[in-house]
Amino acid sequence: MPLSLGLRAGLLSVVLFIAFIALWHAAVSGTGKVADIDPEYAKLMGASAVTGASAMPGPGDIGVKLWEHLTNPFYDNGPNDKGIGIQLGYSILRVLLGFGLAVVTAIPLGFLIGMSPLFYKALDPYIQILKPISPLAWMPLALYTIKDSNASAIFVIYICSVWPMLLNTAFGVASVRKEWLNVARTLEVGQMRTALSVILPAAAPTIMTGVRISIGIAWLVIVAAEMLVGGTGIGYFVWNEWNNLSITNVIIAILSIGVIGMLLDQALGWLARIVAYQE
Amino acid sequence: MSTSHIRIEGLRKTFPAPRGGTAVTVFDQVWFGIEKGEFVCLIGHSGCGKTTVLNILAGLDESSGGGVIVNGKEITGPSLDRAVIFQHHALLPWLSVLGNIAFAVRSRHPGWDKAKVRAHCQKYIDLVHLSGAELKKPSQLSGGMKQRVGIARALAIEPDILLMDEPFSALDALTRGSLQDELVSICTATQQTSFMITHDIDEAILLADKIVLMSNGPEARVCEIVENTLPKGRTRKDMHRHPHYYPMRNHLLEFLVNRANSFKTELSDPGYDPMHPPVTRPGVGQPAARPVTTGEPLLDAMTAGR
Numbered sequence: 001m002p003l004s005l006g007l008r009a010g011l012l013s014v015v016l017f018i019a020f021i022a023l024w025h026a027a028v029s030g031t032g033k034v035a036d037i038d039p040e041y042a043k044l045m046g047a048s049a050v051t052g053a054s055a056m057p058g059p060g061d062i063g064v065k066l067w068e069h070l071t072n073p074f075y076d077n078g079p080n081d082k083g084i085g086i087q088l089g090y091s092i093l094r095v096l097l098g099f100g101l102a103v104v105t106a107i108p109l110g111f112l113i114g115m116s117p118l119f120y121k122a123l124d125p126y127i128q129i130l131k132p133i134s135p136l137a138w139m140p141l142a143l144y145t146i147k148d149s150n151a152s153a154i155f156v157i158y159i160c161s162v163w164p165m166l167l168n169t170a171f172g173v174a175s176v177r178k179e180w181l182n183v184a185r186t187l188e189v190g191q192m193r194t195a196l197s198v199i200l201p202a203a204a205p206t207i208m209t210g211v212r213i214s215i216g217i218a219w220l221v222i223v224a225a226e227m228l229v230g231g232t233g234i235g236y237f238v239w240n241e242w243n244n245l246s247i248t249n250v251i252i253a254i255l256s257i258g259v260i261g262m263l264l265d266q267a268l269g270w271l272a273r274i275v276a277y278q279e
Numbered sequence: 280m281s282t283s284h285i286r287i288e289g290l291r292k293t294f295p296a297p298r299g300g301t302a303v304t305v306f307d308q309v310w311f312g313i314e315k316g317e318f319v320c321l322i323g324h325s326g327c328g329k330t331t332v333l334n335i336l337a338g339l340d341e342s343s344g345g346g347v348i349v350n351g352k353e354i355t356g357p358s359l360d361r362a363v364i365f366q367h368h369a370l371l372p373w374l375s376v377l378g379n380i381a382f383a384v385r386s387r388h389p390g391w392d393k394a395k396v397r398a399h400c401q402k403y404i405d406l407v408h409l410s411g412a413e414l415k416k417p418s419q420l421s422g423g424m425k426q427r428v429g430i431a432r433a434l435a436i437e438p439d440i441l442l443m444d445e446p447f448s449a450l451d452a453l454t455r456g457s458l459q460d461e462l463v464s465i466c467t468a469t470q471q472t473s474f475m476i477t478h479d480i481d482e483a484i485l486l487a488d489k490i491v492l493m494s495n496g497p498e499a500r501v502c503e504i505v506e507n508t509l510p511k512g513r514t515r516k517d518m519h520r521h522p523h524y525y526p527m528r529n530h531l532l533e534f535l536v537n538r539a540n541s542f543k544t545e546l547s548d549p550g551y552d553p554m555h556p557p558v559t560r561p562g563v564g565q566p567a568a569r570p571v572t573t574g575e576p577l578l579d580a581m582t583a584g585r
Contacts, residue, residue, distance in 0.1 A: 186357045
């Protein structure tokens with residue numbers, strides 16, 4: 001009996017993972033003694049010069065370090081040595097704050113813009129100009145006006161996540177099928193009830209698409225923003241470990257950024273499936 | 280005419296000109312009435328503004344002139360007393376069958392509790408034979424079943440008049456037939472005042488007490504009002520055996536094929552008054568067509584009646 005597609009895909013994933021680890025291991029492991037060098041000089045040159053081993057950590061080093069982080073994610077030994085759990089926590093908190101503020105402003109505002117063709121047209125040029133601005137370009141302005149690095153990071157998250165949600169909400173609301181609105185009109189449904197029980201569910205999938213794009217951007221931006229503002233967060237952690245020349249920790253941070261980003265997206269994907277409907 | 284339950288009086292619709300061209304008057308001076316308990320069909324080619332007439336009746340569109348009077352009052356917008364069955368069912372896809380009907384029922388009776396709404400919905404779900412599909416979403420239903428939900432939703436608010444815009448045109452012939460039969464039995468049983476737009480002649484003969492014929496646009500008019508001379512209680516199975524069926528059908532067909540277009544010349548006849556379009560009763564006073572006996576080729580019976 002042929003295996004199911006899911007099982008075969010799973011098997012292939014495992015095979016690819018093993019191949020990747022093996023290749024990685026082969027690429028960074030030493031080739032043995034490359035030359036007869038004076039032991040004192042060899043000490044100065046480091047392992048890469050002497051045995052041909054790469055300075056890049058191998059999968060084993062990462063595994064050991066990862067286990068250390070996972071077993072003790074929340075230690076705090078002062079500003080430069082905090083557990084990766086704490087750093088990720090700071091980043092998630094900032095993203096959720098900025099993103100949450102964006103949700104509560106962009107969705108109602110987008111709703112109003114979508115309901116009014118006048119506002120839709122009048123505000124469109126502003127949104128089109130503001131949308132493509134790199135969030136980090138706002139950083140100096142934020143630091144100057146807000147005068148607080150933490151709040152500035154949150155502001156940057158806010159300003160980058162607001163546009164996709166605003167545009168998608170306005171678009172979703174504006175393009176609700178006319179016949180559904182006509183149903184509400186012939187049933188003499190009030191404006192508020194029409195908005196909540198016809199327009200909102202009709203536009204919800206489009207709104208959710210915007211929300212998912214926004215959280216993706218917010219998570220991308222937080223790393224860069226924290227590299228700039230420093231202090232705490234996974235972005236700061238990456239930069240700090242680069243300064244410490246701990247490539248192992250940098251790789252672990254990269255991995256955890258990917259995992260958290262995936263989880264955030266999947267959580268919203270699950271929400272999107274709840275509000276989705278099939279015509 | 281002036282005593283009709285619903286009166287369409289001098290209705291006109293002009294669409295503004297696109298970019299400086301001349302404005303287009305789709306129809307003008309449309310007058311006809313709908314009596315209580317009557318089933319009226321409007322027949323005309325596409326482009327004559329049939330749907331616009333219905334939308335104005337529903338309150339979804341505004342007329343450029345004239346008006347619609349219901350119960351002695353001019354209508355100003357949509358109303359729960361005028362339910363619409365849309366051409367493409369217009370069900371809300373995120374709601375179940377029950378949810379769609381309950382949405383209408385709660386609009387009609389905001390004070391009702393859950394159980395009462397549920398019971399009322401169930402009555403209409405049973406009426407259109409959708410029992411068992413209450414919790415299905417529209418996407419899980421066939422085209423015919425979707426339109427049944429549309430019918431149940433419209434009937435559930437117990438409207439004064441039922442407005443239908445070619446409700447069966449998107450369905451296959453078999454489904455259409457069975458839905459027409461059901462609509463006949465429902466409308467006869469409840470004496471539901473109904474107004475339907477169609478371009479299906481047999482549908483009109485089966486359902487309508489009165490058929491309003493509209494000429495082609497622009498400047499379409501009501502050419503004629505045809506009274507259905509077939510007796511009530513006709514069914515799809517036997518109506519073609521009635522001696523008035525072919526005179527009726529031929530009259531309507533003749534209208535759609537030839538007269539709808541050439542009517543402009545009839546309009547200029549000083550005897551034509553748009554306020555009182557001529558009323559005809561095909562088959563009455565003409566040599567009666569011989570009833571068709573089972574098994575006989577239909578064409579013989581048709582030509583025999585001529």
